[in-house]
Amino acid sequence: MTLAPIEVVRREAVVPVPAYDPDARTPVGVWLKANLFRSVGQSLLTLAVAAVLLRILWFVLDWGVFNAVFYTTDPDVCRAATGACWAVVVEKHRPMLFGLYPYDEHWRLVLMMAIYLATVVLSLWPRCWNLRFLVPLWTGAVLSIGILMFGGVFGLPYVPTSEWGGLPLTMLLFTGTVLIGMPVAVLLALGRRAPLPVARGVSVVFIESLRGVPLITILFVAVNVFPLFLPAGVEVNKLLRITVGIAIFFACYQAEVIRGGLQAIPRGQYEAATSLSLTYWQTTRRIILPQALRISLPAITNHIIAAMKNTSFVIIIGLFDILTATTAVMQDPLWRRFYIEAYLFVAAVYLFFGYALSRYARQVEKWIASGRI
Amino acid sequence: MTHSAQIEPTGAPVIQMRDVSKWFGQFQVLHEVDLDVGKGERVVVCGPSGSGKSTLIRCINRLEVHQSGQIVVNGLELSDNVKNIEKIRRNIGMVFQNFNLFPHLTVLENLTLGPMLTRHMKKAAAEELAMHFLHKVRIPEQAQKYPLQLSGGQQQRVAIARSLCMEPEIMLFDEPTSALDPEMIKEVLDTMIELAESGMTMIVVTHEMGFARTVADKVVFMADGRKVEAAPPEEFFGNPREHRTRAFLDQILKH
Amino acid sequence: MTDATPGRLGKPPTRRPKDLLYSESFRTALYQVALAAGVVLLGLYLYQNVVENLGRQNIATGFGFLDEVSQFEIGERLIDYSSRDSYGRALLVGLMNTLSVSAAGIVVATVIGFAVGIMRVSTNWLLQRIALTYVEIVRNIPVILQVIFWAAVIRNLPAPRQALDLWGLGFLSNRGLTFLLPAAHPAHVWMLAAFAAGIAAASVAARMARRHREATGRYVDMLWPCIGLILGPPVLVWLGFGAPHELSFPERQGFNFTGGATISPEFVALMAGIALYSSGFIAEIVRAGIQATPRGQVEAARSIALRPRFILRYVVLPQALRVIVPPLTSQYVSLIKNSSIAVVIGYPDLVNIGNTVMNQTGQAVEAIAVMMTVFLAISLVTSLAMNFYNRLVAIKER
Numbered sequence A: 001m002t003l004a005p006i007e008v009v010r011r012e013a014v015v016p017v018p019a020y021d022p023d024a025r026t027p028v029g030v031w032l033k034a035n036l037f038r039s040v041g042q043s044l045l046t047l048a049v050a051a052v053l054l055r056i057l058w059f060v061l062d063w064g065v066f067n068a069v070f071y072t073t074d075p076d077v078c079r080a081a082t083g084a085c086w087a088v089v090v091e092k093h094r095p096m097l098f099g100l101y102p103y104d105e106h107w108r109l110v111l112m113m114a115i116y117l118a119t120v121v122l123s124l125w126p127r128c129w130n131l132r133f134l135v136p137l138w139t140g141a142v143l144s145i146g147i148l149m150f151g152g153v154f155g156l157p158y159v160p161t162s163e164w165g166g167l168p169l170t171m172l173l174f175t176g177t178v179l180i181g182m183p184v185a186v187l188l189a190l191g192r193r194a195p196l197p198v199a200r201g202v203s204v205v206f207i208e209s210l211r212g213v214p215l216i217t218i219l220f221v222a223v224n225v226f227p228l229f230l231p232a233g234v235e236v237n238k239l240l241r242i243t244v245g246i247a248i249f250f251a252c253y254q255a256e257v258i259r260g261g262l263q264a265i266p267r268g269q270y271e272a273a274t275s276l277s278l279t280y281w282q283t284t285r286r287i288i289l290p291q292a293l294r295i296s297l298p299a300i301t302n303h304i305i306a307a308m309k310n311t312s313f314v315i316i317i318g319l320f321d322i323l324t325a326t327t328a329v330m331q332d333p334l335w336r337r338f339y340i341e342a343y344l345f346v347a348a349v350y351l352f353f354g355y356a357l358s359r360y361a362r363q364v365e366k367w368i369a370s371g372r373i
Numbered sequence B: 001m002t003h004s005a006q007i008e009p010t011g012a013p014v015i016q017m018r019d020v021s022k023w024f025g026q027f028q029v030l031h032e033v034d035l036d037v038g039k040g041e042r043v044v045v046c047g048p049s050g051s052g053k054s055t056l057i058r059c060i061n062r063l064e065v066h067q068s069g070q071i072v073v074n075g076l077e078l079s080d081n082v083k084n085i086e087k088i089r090r091n092i093g094m095v096f097q098n099f100n101l102f103p104h105l106t107v108l109e110n111l112t113l114g115p116m117l118t119r120h121m122k123k124a125a126a127e128e129l130a131m132h133f134l135h136k137v138r139i140p141e142q143a144q145k146y147p148l149q150l151s152g153g154q155q156q157r158v159a160i161a162r163s164l165c166m167e168p169e170i171m172l173f174d175e176p177t178s179a180l181d182p183e184m185i186k187e188v189l190d191t192m193i194e195l196a197e198s199g200m201t202m203i204v205v206t207h208e209m210g211f212a213r214t215v216a217d218k219v220v221f222m223a224d225g226r227k228v229e230a231a232p233p234e235e236f237f238g239n240p241r242e243h244r245t246r247a248f249l250d251q252i253l254k255h
Numbered sequence C: 001m002t003d004a005t006p007g008r009l010g011k012p013p014t015r016r017p018k019d020l021l022y023s024e025s026f027r028t029a030l031y032q033v034a035l036a037a038g039v040v041l042l043g044l045y046l047y048q049n050v051v052e053n054l055g056r057q058n059i060a061t062g063f064g065f066l067d068e069v070s071q072f073e074i075g076e077r078l079i080d081y082s083s084r085d086s087y088g089r090a091l092l093v094g095l096m097n098t099l100s101v102s103a104a105g106i107v108v109a110t111v112i113g114f115a116v117g118i119m120r121v122s123t124n125w126l127l128q129r130i131a132l133t134y135v136e137i138v139r140n141i142p143v144i145l146q147v148i149f150w151a152a153v154i155r156n157l158p159a160p161r162q163a164l165d166l167w168g169l170g171f172l173s174n175r176g177l178t179f180l181l182p183a184a185h186p187a188h189v190w191m192l193a194a195f196a197a198g199i200a201a202a203s204v205a206a207r208m209a210r211r212h213r214e215a216t217g218r219y220v221d222m223l224w225p226c227i228g229l230i231l232g233p234p235v236l237v238w239l240g241f242g243a244p245h246e247l248s249f250p251e252r253q254g255f256n257f258t259g260g261a262t263i264s265p266e267f268v269a270l271m272a273g274i275a276l277y278s279s280g281f282i283a284e285i286v287r288a289g290i291q292a293t294p295r296g297q298v299e300a301a302r303s304i305a306l307r308p309r310f311i312l313r314y315v316v317l318p319q320a321l322r323v324i325v326p327p328l329t330s331q332y333v334s335l336i337k338n339s340s341i342a343v344v345i346g347y348p349d350l351v352n353i354g355n356t357v358m359n360q361t362g363q364a365v366e367a368i369a370v371m372m373t374v375f376l377a378i379s380l381v382t383s384l385a386m387n388f389y390n391r392l393v394a395i396k397e398r
């Protein structure tokens, strides 16, 4: 077989090709062409979508900013305006944020939230991750928050948990859920992977039956059935029961995530630990869990964010979290037509905390990837 | 290498296996295997893939459970008894084909974990011990790194050092060089040879016949879960008795 | 050194009681028995407390209450029910409502979710960003807030007199969503039956075509014949009945509408809330599914000269579906569970009615047990179906 000679046509590069630079910015024109105006159809689509988008944006600005009323104590001013009435949030922010808590004691909640946020922010910072710092920090935080919320000492009037409410309550429910739920989740996940068949069976039944029912039914159990489980005369605070209920529900989902992480650990890790004669618990705590939790971190954060959203379910059993409080405030006949503004505000609060959590989670993933933690 | 002239096996058997059989489900992996290893003795186990070499040595520290026969280590029988298992495991170090280092711990933490948790050593003492063995395997400067930042050969040497930190009397090696690039095999083998010269009792599953020839006191050939032949290296390589051994050696030495 | 002579090593072991304590299998058994006993004892203890507490509060136990007369009305129902019917029937009405709102929600969530999910992988940057923004917003606002929000929106819509006109097709007012419908006609039932028969015929035909292809190697394009088989019979039935094409238009009348069909405000709000919330998650599932088929797979399929339709049918879809279907079904289940939010806005679903029953009878344990059992059954059936599906499509690995 003979091959035809290949004709070589030499072409000079017309444009000098720049050396590859990963950090180089794509020229604006090139980027626009690639991402917005690839073809005639794409260009038309882009223009049409942009037009609609601008129209919506204009409407939102018009309604939400230009014609909005930001401050007034008179609902009729809002009524007269064509735009949003953010004044409802300003006017009603105290009952929305603090619920039924006695009006004159609201400063305690402000202080509580400051302490809470400071504590959480500090504990999320890897430099603070040693027990010698965290234990006193949390002990101090829990004590001072407890004193502030309950009162009854240092001349602070006593406030029962039934009057707690608003954003502080949401924060307490969320924190309680995660603090109680995570250890339970780890135990359930370990149970489901345990060498003992009975432990596996118990964990599977527990996890799957709780995952199979809506959170509401678990809240009903916490409120209506749990008291029946206790012997006569013993009572557990309703807020605590509800927190534990949400926490266990959260734990069942989290357990499945952690189990995924456990399954990803190669058998060799167990064998190496065994050949160093580590016990089951030593192996689990020092070798397996640290790796499994790192692997499942993205999914774990998703469920933690979900837990924050799920605290809003307490509206069904009448706890005054920020959503319940807002809904109650919106019964006020003078202001209730501005419900959209009020709910947008509550949504913004959830979006803010959810966004903060997911940004933090992404940072943690970066730390893990860089071997910092 | 003339180590065998210097250290003679004392003869007191530290590992005795009698009629050891094991099944995975219906499939018999080990058929009545007998093996005795004396103190300071170095045994190389070889054989075709799937012949049960790994299973054999994994039975010795009960990573696998044998179903019949007897395994006695240092006079203690390996049975269902957790106390015995623990004592025996503490005396045995194991090195795996794919290192099995703990990726989330630094090299130093990998080494100190065992001594601190199972031998209850103080942290300072454990670190001193760890550095001692890191010097032995010639990578003290890598102590603060994470395993995945090291080359394969370095990782395997860390794994050897990790086992040595438990100060075992017996070391098991399961194809310690099979996962390594050729240029790294030598550094690991050198480490193992030094270990052998220090008088450690060793059972090594390997296809490195050069290592077997120079270091081993006894070469065991396995096929289909049976111990086919066991002999000193001169005899094993010079004058194998069984035709299967010959076939295996022909094949492996051809390359 | 030569191997020692065979035979037993060392002295024969004498079993002492202490050995038993150190025996691994004995310990394993012991832990398990202890665990099982603990669980059983805890259960017995709780049971006993419940019985005692109920006895003290004079609350009846057992499911006898299901047959008692409920004495409450339910506004929205798919089956006959009045306040003289039993609690059991009331709960059944609730279950039907749960299922209907969930079914509607699943359809809406799926349509929006797939649309947004496809937009998420669009090459058009603007569409991609819009889709991403949508997803982030609907996923991160609590579903219950979304439901309450839509309920408030509908409550604040104008009354029927000033209802929003939906291009002549229906109205949106504080009475809910009203829309036109073909006037009721006996043909409809037969058309439905014909439709079902058409689907059955199409699947048989498709299987026969595949057999034929496998046996002879000749490919018969079944796409259009199947569409014809599914849509043809209902159309024929419709024509057979003389093509009844009368429509029932909703009309404003006084404070309400006549004609057409009306969906209650609660239904619309609940459906919108749970469907939009789920659509965000479904969009992400779809995106992941689309991105799961590596480019190389399509190129490999082209390189063996598969027709584009075969590439879609035998290479892309199976891989995408394997990624999409399991999380999609669990999204559906969680949508069904979210429908229990109904209780906040007063839609009479299973949980809402269960709650009423619980308050009237005081039999919290039984009422909650009914709700939990129903939802558990739904989850179980779904996960069984899912396992079956997974077994069907699993790549045979190892």
Ligand SMILES: Nc1ncnc2c1ncn2[C@@H]1O[C@H](COP(=O)(O)OP(=O)(O)OP(=O)(O)O)[C@@H](O)[C@H]1O
Pocket: B024, B029, B047, B048, B049, B050, B051, B052, B053, B054, B055, B056
């Ligand atoms: N956990 C297990 N379950 C079932 N079969 C197994 C298991 N482990 C090993 N086997 C089987 O037992 C036989 C012996 O395995 P083993 O790993 O001991 O062989 P080997 O001689 O070490 O082979 P290689 O040189 O490939 O490492 C093989 O056929 C293997 O398939």
Ligand SMILES: [Mg+2]
Pocket: B053, B054, B055, B174, B175
């Ligand atoms: Mg092997």
